[in-house]
Amino acid sequence: MSEFVEQVELEHNHEFDGQIDREKLKTFIAQNRAKYIEARPKGFLKANGLGDNLNKDGGFFGGVPQHWMLDWPIPFPLFVDSAKGVKIKDIDGNELIDLCLGDTGAMFGHSPMATQKALNEAGENGLTSMLPSKYADFVGAKLAQIFGLPNWQLALTASDANRFALRIARLTTGRQKILVFDGCYHGAVDETTVCLDKNGKTIAKPSLWGSAFDPAINTYCVPFNDEIEIEGILSGQDVACIIMEPALTNCGIVPPMNGFLEFVIKCAKKYGTLVLMDETHTLSTGYGGYSKVHNLKPDLFVAGKAVAGGVPCAIWGFSDEIKDALEKGRANLPSGHSGIGTTLGGSLLQLSALKYSIECLLTPQTYEKMIESAKALEEELLKIINSLNLNWSIVRIGARLEIIFSKEIPKNADEMRAIFDYELEEALHLGLINHGFLVTPFHNMLLAGPDLNKENILQYSQAVQDIIKSILKNKGE
Numbered sequence: 325m326s327e328f329v330e331q332v333e334l335e336h337n338h339e340f341d342g343q344i345d346r347e348k349l350k351t352f353i354a355q356n357r358a359k360y361i362e363a364r365p366k367g368f369l370k371a372n373g374l375g376d377n378l379n380k381d382g383g384f385f386g387g388v389p390q391h392w393m394l395d396w397p398i399p400f401p402l403f404v405d406s407a408k409g410v411k412i413k414d415i416d417g418n419e420l421i422d423l424c425l426g427d428t429g430a431m432f433g434h435s436p437m438a439t440q441k442a443l444n445e446a447g448e449n450g451l452t453s454m455l456p457s458k459y460a461d462f463v464g465a466k467l468a469q470i471f472g473l474p475n476w477q478l479a480l481t482a483s484d485a486n487r488f489a490l491r492i493a494r495l496t497t498g499r500q501k502i503l504v505f506d507g508c509y510h511g512a513v514d515e516t517t518v519c520l521d522k523n524g525k526t527i528a529k530p531s532l533w534g535s536a537f538d539p540a541i542n543t544y545c546v547p548f549n550d551e552i553e554i555e556g557i558l559s560g561q562d563v564a565c566i567i568m569e570p571a572l573t574n575c576g577i578v579p580p581m582n583g584f585l586e587f588v589i590k591c592a593k594k595y596g597t598l599v600l601m602d603e604t605h606t607l608s609t610g611y612g613g614y615s616k617v618h619n620l621k622p623d624l625f626v627a628g629k630a631v632a633g634g635v636p637c638a639i640w641g642f643s644d645e646i647k648d649a650l651e652k653g654r655a656n657l658p659s660g661h662s663g664i665g666t667t668l669g670g671s672l673l674q675l676s677a678l679k680y681s682i683e684c685l686l687t688p689q690t691y692e693k694m695i696e697s698a699k700a701l702e703e704e705l706l707k708i709i710n711s712l713n714l715n716w717s718i719v720r721i722g723a724r725l726e727i728i729f730s731k732e733i734p735k736n737a738d739e740m741r742a743i744f745d746y747e748l749e750e751a752l753h754l755g756l757i758n759h760g761f762l763v764t765p766f767h768n769m770l771l772a773g774p775d776l777n778k779e780n781i782l783q784y785s786q787a788v789q790d791i792i793k794s795i796l797k798n799k800g801e
């Protein structure tokens with residue numbers, strides 16, 4: 325999910341503006357919107373409430389609250405008929421190569437065999453019982469082995485896992501405040517829904533609906549990669565936890581500068597603050613996620629979305645020090661509701677899905693395939709950038725990558741906002757769909773699933789090249 329560059333006034337700084345013909349760009353978008361609609365007569369009817377009464381009967385999914393289904397820069401959403409492996413088919417029979425993969429939920433491909441087995445097994449043997457299943461110890465031990473933390477819990481979503489992990493951080497440190505980075509997204513977790521205003525003040529995201537409290541009250545927001553700001557705040561010794569992605573992936577991809585993550589962890593330790601790595605997206609970095617690949621040792625860890633092959637499931641882990649502090653902390657409290665966990669969390673279904681995911685999906689072999697494909701995508705895109713002499717670059721972290729409309733890679737969300745170009749993004753997005761490729765609507769990010777093949781990659785890059793050529797000033801056709 326992305327902040328979609330919604331909340332802060334934008335000051336564009338397009339180095340490449342001289343290269344793009346804005347008139348051609350507008351015409352391209354208009355033509356491709358028409359093409360999109362023409363190819364989807366059934367989808368058009370559904371989107372306009374004329375299909376199966378979908379919208380008339382209450383606005384299910386097409387309605388406002390699931391805004392990310394409508395946020396795509398396309399005339400109306402793709403109504404999905406089926407999805408398997410790297411392919412997704414809409415109700416009009418249009419088949420697309422899927423490089424969005426449900427914004428990571430289907431990172432290991434749509435309906436992998438392993439997940440089908442888990443679903444069959446759980447379908448036969450029980451879905452939920454409010455009791456641990458026979459796989460609980462296997463799953464716990466394997467998660468410890470893969471991700472490097474000893475203690476594990478389950479939640480239904482990454483949002484929930486973050487909520488519970490933050491609660492534990494507050495309980496064990498006895499502190500109330502948290503620290504997040506500008507441009508972050510950690511799900512529907514109230515206290516993380518903040519950003520920086522133009523004066524560098526932490527404010528609630530202006531787009532937020534119906535908050536029970538002002539999230540800026542207990543949250544410090546700082547620019548990513550800014551060591552001085554971080555130390556300044558942590559030295560006040562009132563921060564329970566830094567919740568962060570190792571690279572921002574929800575305002576475009578903003579990678580950490582050399583040594584930044586090591587600094588954050590060391591500085592947090594110095595001032596008694598815990599570090600929660602939210603690897604819901606960066607699970608795509610490699611086996612064990614970014615933290616494992618880069619030998620980082622966070623105190624708390626969260627991953628959701630893809631971790632159980634697309635079955636609603638998130639994992640959250642913590643250190644033995646936290647476990648000990650937790651035992652002490654809870655000893656002072658009466659028994660009863662802790663605010664941790666939900667009834668369907670840790671269900672038989674989740675444990676079954678996790679078991680098969682651990683055995684067949686979260687493996688070094690799967691990551692090897694995905695990263696090889698992502699590298700090939702990067703190489704092809706770089707060839708286009710070089711041959712057309714574009715002032716663009718590519719950021720890739722493991723199996724995830726995106727085109728940056730600048731030679732300089734942004735160091736924080738503000739720099740990313742400055743190079744954001746909605747029109748250009750829309751053109752690429754729409755054009756790619758009409759060429760048979762679905763990319764993430766936010767920043768046209770790509771995720772290379774294990775089923776992507778060489779032919780898909782070459783066809784994708786040809787499509788990108790054709791689209792860009794048709795909107796350039798000098799090299800247009």
Ligand SMILES: Cc1ncc(COP(=O)(O)O)c(C=O)c1O
Pocket residue numbers: 325326427481482483484509510511512569574602603604605628629
């Ligand atoms: C880093 C990160 N954390 C948490 C979430 C929330 O995941 P969910 O919507 O599954 O709760 C997201 C969603 O995009 C995310 O990108």
